[in-house]
Amino acid sequence: MITTIVKRDGREVPFNLEKISNAINKALQAAGMGDDKLALTLAAKVSKQASQESLAKSTAHTVEEIQDIAEKVLIDADLSKVAKAYILYRAERTRAREMNTRLMKTYEEITHRDSKESNLKRDNANIDGNTAMGSMLKYGAEGAKIYNEMYILKPEHAKANHDGDIHIHDFDFYTLTTTCCQIDIQKLFQSGFSTGHGYLREPNDIASYSALACIAIQSNQNDQHGGQSIPNFDYCLADGVRKTFARRYRENLVRALIFSVGREDCIEEKVREVSRTILTNLQLMPEVANNNGYITEEYRLLSDTFDTTLLKKAQAFSLTQALEETDRATFQAMEALIHNLNTMHSRAGAQVPFSSINYGTDTSPEGRMVMKNIMLATEAGLGFGETPIFPIQIFKIKEGINYNPGDPNYDLFKLACRVSAKRLFPNFSFIDAPFNLQYYQEGNPATEIAYMGCRTRVIGNVNDPTREIAYSRGNLSFTSINLPRIGILSSRSVAEFYTRLDDMINLCIDQLLDRFEIQCRKKVRNFPFLMGTAVWLDAEKLGPDDEIREVLKHGTLTVGFIGLAECLKALIGEHHGQSVAAQQFGLEIVSHMRKRMDEAAAKYKLNFSLIATPAEGLSGRFIEIDRKRFGSIPGVTDHEYYTNSFHIPVYYSISAYDKINLEAPYHKFTNGGHITYIELDGDPSGNLDAFESVIRCMKEKGVGYGSINHPVDRDPVCGYNGIIGDACPKCNRSDDEWPQFERIRRITGYLVGTLDRFNNAKRAEVRDRVKHLNVTESSRGMETL
Amino acid sequence: MSELRLAGIIRESIVDGPGIRFVVFAQGCPHHCFECHNPDSWSFEGGFLATPKQIIEEMSKNPLLKGLTLSGGEPFCQSAAMAELAQAAHDKGFDVITYTGFTFEELLEKSLSSAEVLNLLKNTDVLIDGPFIKEFKSYDLNFRGSYNQRIIDVKMSLKKGVAVLMHI
Numbered sequence: 045m046i047t048t049i050v051k052r053d054g055r056e057v058p059f060n061l062e063k064i065s066n067a068i069n070k071a072l073q074a075a076g077m078g079d080d081k082l083a084l085t086l087a088a089k090v091s092k093q094a095s096q097e098s099l100a101k102s103t104a105h106t107v108e109e110i111q112d113i114a115e116k117v118l119i120d121a122d123l124s125k126v127a128k129a130y131i132l133y134r135a136e137r138t139r140a141r142e143m144n145t146r147l148m149k150t151y152e153e154i155t156h157r158d159s160k161e162s163n164l165k166r167d168n169a170n171i172d173g174n175t176a177m178g179s180m181l182k183y184g185a186e187g188a189k190i191y192n193e194m195y196i197l198k199p200e201h202a203k204a205n206h207d208g209d210i211h212i213h214d215f216d217f218y219t220l221t222t223t224c225c226q227i228d229i230q231k232l233f234q235s236g237f238s239t240g241h242g243y244l245r246e247p248n249d250i251a252s253y254s255a256l257a258c259i260a261i262q263s264n265q266n267d268q269h270g271g272q273s274i275p276n277f278d279y280c281l282a283d284g285v286r287k288t289f290a291r292r293y294r295e296n297l298v299r300a301l302i303f304s305v306g307r308e309d310c311i312e313e314k315v316r317e318v319s320r321t322i323l324t325n326l327q328l329m330p331e332v333a334n335n336n337g338y339i340t341e342e343y344r345l346l347s348d349t350f351d352t353t354l355l356k357k358a359q360a361f362s363l364t365q366a367l368e369e370t371d372r373a374t375f376q377a378m379e380a381l382i383h384n385l386n387t388m389h390s391r392a393g394a395q396v397p398f399s400s401i402n403y404g405t406d407t408s409p410e411g412r413m414v415m416k417n418i419m420l421a422t423e424a425g426l427g428f429g430e431t432p433i434f435p436i437q438i439f440k441i442k443e444g445i446n447y448n449p450g451d452p453n454y455d456l457f458k459l460a461c462r463v464s465a466k467r468l469f470p471n472f473s474f475i476d477a478p479f480n481l482q483y484y485q486e487g488n489p490a491t492e493i494a495y496m497g498c499r500t501r502v503i504g505n506v507n508d509p510t511r512e513i514a515y516s517r518g519n520l521s522f523t524s525i526n527l528p529r530i531g532i533l534s535s536r537s538v539a540e541f542y543t544r545l546d547d548m549i550n551l552c553i554d555q556l557l558d559r560f561e562i563q564c565r566k567k568v569r570n571f572p573f574l575m576g577t578a579v580w581l582d583a584e585k586l587g588p589d590d591e592i593r594e595v596l597k598h599g600t601l602t603v604g605f606i607g608l609a610e611c612l613k614a615l616i617g618e619h620h621g622q623s624v625a626a627q628q629f630g631l632e633i634v635s636h637m638r639k640r641m642d643e644a645a646a647k648y649k650l651n652f653s654l655i656a657t658p659a660e661g662l663s664g665r666f667i668e669i670d671r672k673r674f675g676s677i678p679g680v681t682d683h684e685y686y687t688n689s690f691h692i693p694v695y696y697s698i699s700a701y702d703k704i705n706l707e708a709p710y711h712k713f714t715n716g717g718h719i720t721y722i723e724l725d726g727d728p729s730g731n732l733d734a735f736e737s738v739i740r741c742m743k744e745k746g747v748g749y750g751s752i753n754h755p756v757d758r759d760p761v762c763g764y765n766g767i768i769g770d771a772c773p774k775c776n777r778s779d780d781e782w783p784q785f786e787r788i789r790r791i792t793g794y795l796v797g798t799l800d801r802f803n804n805a806k807r808a809e810v811r812d813r814v815k816h817l818n819v820t821e822s823s824r825g826m827e828t829l
Numbered sequence: 830m831s832e833l834r835l836a837g838i839i840r841e842s843i844v845d846g847p848g849i850r851f852v853v854f855a856q857g858c859p860h861h862c863f864e865c866h867n868p869d870s871w872s873f874e875g876g877f878l879a880t881p882k883q884i885i886e887e888m889s890k891n892p893l894l895k896g897l898t899l900s901g902g903e904p905f906c907q908s909a910a911m912a913e914l915a916q917a918a919h920d921k922g923f924d925v926i927t928y929t930g931f932t933f934e935e936l937l938e939k940s941l942s943s944a945e946v947l948n949l950l951k952n953t954d955v956l957i958d959g960p961f962i963k964e965f966k967s968y969d970l971n972f973r974g975s976y977n978q979r980i981i982d983v984k985m986s987l988k989k990g991v992a993v994l995m996h997i
Contacts, residue, residue, distance in 0.1 A: 699840055699841055699891055699893075700841055700849070701893040724843070726843075730843075730844070730971040731843040731848070733848040734843040734848050734895075737893055738849070741893055766968070773968050774968065826838065828835075828837060828838070829838065829877065829884075829887065
């Protein structure tokens with residue numbers, strides 16, 4: 045007879061028959077044959093068998109040994125269904141126990157380790173894991189992930205995610221919200237909006253337009269887990285410039301007239317009244333272009349009161365003066381916007397909002413003034429001349445508007461090149477790429493392609509083909525496939541590769557639909573800003589307690605991929621930079637994935653799309669698991685990271701032209717988002733011709749979205765901005781001295797100001813990046829022929 | 830066809846003149862500037878041999894290129910072959926920038942007795958002249974190492990007989 049049992053923590057406690065009987069009864073119930081008596085009988089059998097076995101050993105049984113015996117007893121009793129249930133029950137309990145341990149270990153790491161040593165705390169380079177709020181956010185995130193894995197995911201999805209077949213992005217937010225959104229601030233500002241904490245009136249000055257744009261971005265960030273973008277920055281803020289110009293004109297006219305004729309006859313009231321009359325009768329305000337007839341009408345209405353020569357002079361003076369003042373006010377507003385977006389807090393204070401702004405196509409003088417000044421403010425930098433990390437800026441290129449000499453905004457494209465050469469932003473998007481042009485309607489900015497943050501793209505709409513627009517929509521969630529693993533497992537058989545790939549895509553679609561269902565059941569009141577102020581399309585049709593299903597149908601459900609290069613290496617021994625055949629095969633794979641997304645979209649009437657995944661934590665995670673599992677395979681698992689999406693590996697030497705040429709064709713397949721980068725090893729500010737020629741090459745080759753990476757270093761002591769090696773070339777200060785040089789690099793689309801916050805894999809990637817255009821003397825690698 | 834003795838090439842450069850440029854570094858240099866960036870290119874032995882045709886073929890592979898830059902080493906120590914290369918580049922629509930450690934005036938004098946030097950000058954659009962002088966070194970100069978070096982419009986200069994400076 046056994047009397048004691050060894051628990052998992054090593055303590056020896058009295059043996060309790062009832063506990064075994066209870067566990068067995070649970071299994072019986074699960075099999076639909078619950079029976080206390082039978083359970084007790086079976087438990088007795090377990091006890092008896094255990095006693096017999098314990099004669100052979102000197103120590104007491106462990107819990108696991110007793111459970112093994114219980115399984116055997118059930119099988120011997122011909123209760124295979126019950127045995128199965130018992131095994132499952134036991135596995136579940138084991139998983140729960142492991143999870144608890146894992147969670148506590150994770151919490152310990154968050155609590156006690158500096159983020160310099162903790163990869164986990166540098167998971168996202170834009171969160172400072174060393175701060176109180178950054179740590180708090182991590183506790184929440186890690187706890188949520190473990191809960192979601194245990195209680196929310198289907199077991200097959202949990203296994204695939206856990207084993208690294210797939211990666212469910214923003215998994216901590218699985219049951220909470222959606223990824224990102226393009227905010228139509230023009231619509232939002234009309235008649236004001238509420239942030240969920242207070243109500244804001246419609247702004248009336250460029251300064252308040254800029255302030256409210258920041259507040260909109262911040263409010264949005266707190267309702268979502270991803271980033272937010274303003275697709276119509278130029279068009280909307282131009283309205284603010286218009287209002288400022290009209291007011292400054294009126295103020296100057298009043299002053300000029302008072303100066304000339306003295307403070308009599310209620311001059312201010314008269315000018316105001318005339319201005320109101322013209323607005324009411326003709327809907328006109330004074331404008332920068334001064335071709336709408338306002339000035340003539342004002343002259344007519346005021347010429348009875350004032351000397352006409354004087355009036356003409358005063359009007360001309362006020363126009364010039366207002367233009368100058370408005371331009372200055374716009375610069376200050378843009379400067380304030382950039383400062384705000386780099387310093388404001390969101391999500392428990394641990395992050396600045398992930399903000400993007402798109403502009404480039406508004407040809408009105410007011411829109412042009414907005415763009416000129418946001419770029420000049422970016423060029424000037426932050427308080428000490430630092431490079432602004434946010435907002436991500438995207439300059440939209442369009443033939444006939446800003447691409448060629450003679451186009452009305454060509455000067456702004458030139459300026460965009462100059463600023464980007466110094467500050468890494470703006471990036472460039474290409475409306476003329478056929479897959480973007482198909483949505484474009486002249487005169488309707490909502491149909492111009494806009495990108496969010498790192499690369500996300502939302503425009504096509506199977507749910508409502510009459511509204512294929514960039515505004516008021518976003519990505520709902522995305523899940524990435526580990527392509528290299530499928531490549532490795534297929535042992536060079538193409539047929540097997542496609543079978544495995546299709547299985548994985550099916551799994552992702554199923555998982556995305558599960559998550560979509562959770563998201564759909566949320567109510568408007570869960571998202572005070574996103575839904576409550578109708579930032580999303582059609583949200584205005586819903587009440588506070590309505591489900592948001594119909595609104596979310598405008599969003600995208602997206603499958604991504606990582607490591608096309610390593611996948612090709614594993615399958616055919618070469619990646620797509622190395623041979624035409626590999627490129628051909630690469631394109632086949634990605635077009636197949638796109639085809640599967642289109643089929644799913646048609647089947648479910650939901651916007652399934654394919655994204656070239658921006659991988660941060662993921663790039664190192666997949667390869668680490670795969671190296672453990674398959675060993676180090678040359679060109680496949682022997683680096684510290686898998687290559688992003690369809691990119692040519694960063695360590696592979698290739699000309700800028702060839703890289704663009706090879707990556708461009710993938711852009712048309714990846715309708716959920718894409719980006720192509722060219723790396724420079726120095727400051728391209730001195731050669732803007734070269735910079736522009738790379739951007740033009742991207743456009744001609746059919747790239748949708750692209751940018752040029754170059755190191756931006758700054759010595760905070762002498763203020764030198766450029767490339768700094770071990771010592772500042774201007775003042776000779778060394779890198780070991782405090783304060784250290786700032787080194788801005790781009791990581792998964794976002795700029796990060798210090799290498800400290802990069803995770804291990806990304807540090808390695810930045811180190812390995814081969815430059816496509818040669819700049820600095822010291823690193824010039826000359827070739828021979 | 831003449832052969833070039835080269836220290837190396839760079840297929841895409843953005844610091845050797847405006848636009849993206851193919852750079853050819855001559856092997857062999859008589860100037861020996863203090864703190865030269867490229868002392869390996871001083872010896873007139875070594876390096877490797879290439880024909881202008883080979884260079885043009887390599888350039889034709891890259892539609893992003895705006896022009897050819899001759900650097901070194903001292904290109905004017907192999908004027909004949911360099912001039913041939915420069916002319917071939919011009920025929921393909923590329924512009925040509927030549928870096929030299931000689932001054933324009935020195936080259937002008939040499940050209941009186943050397944048709945090859947004159948030929949290379951005539952096939953150069955922009956000449957960046959003069960040795961690198963460490964005391965005049967600056968990071969604020971575009972495409973130049975030291976203040977004494979000049980950016981010269983060769984066509985105008987040959988016409989007028991004096992160095993005509995330009996901005997690039």
